[in-house]
Amino acid sequence: GDGYQGDIAIDDLNFGQCSPYLDDCDPVNEFKCYNGQCIAGNKLCDLKKDCFDGSDERFCDANCNFEEGTCGWHNLVSDIFDWTRYRGETASYGTGPRVDHTTLTEEGYYMYIETSLPRKLGDYAVLQSHWLSLTGNNCVLSIFYHMEGSNLGALAVQVEDGSGGTTTLGNLTAEADGWQHGRWP
Helix, strand or coil: CCCCCEEEEEEEEEEECCCCCCCCCCCCCEEECCCCCEEEHHHCCCCCCCCCCCHHHCCCCCCECCCCCCCCCEECCCCCCCCEEEECCCCCCCCCCCCCCCCCCCCCEEEEEECCCCCCCCCCCCEECCCCCCCCCCCEEEEEEEEEECCCCCEEEEEECCCCCEEEEEEECCCEEEEEEEEEC
16 A cells, blocks of 8 residues: 555574584583584574684674674575665664664664565565575574564565475564564574
């Protein structure tokens, strides 16, 4: 309909405990650093170097707070419209976040899509990572999202396997004023 407004934003993408390198440490609760050190599993890919050698952050380039760029995440060429790296309040007044989730300031960055006109039912935007090997019994995706406005559509979180099959981990459709936390195994 005419005049509807909405935005969907995401920030602080984090793949936690998704590593093939768990051995000699408690496989459920710990990560083994390349130097042999064991650290708590929830310290893996938390954007901080907890291993002395930094190996806990080595294969975590899909984790992203968007402060320095898009961290290898990119818009799919074949979709209808694109995600935008942005900071501050969005163009459609009263719909997008006023601050990012990472810094909680207007200077911090996040990714967002405008669901306002000229968007229409069936339009979609895909933000895609490079291929990742997500292994580990406790592998989870953590994401902060902000959805506000009328006729938002949905924020779908999907995983594609090597043969082209897709699994939907989450499909968020409800308005969520303020940053909300989503977590999917």
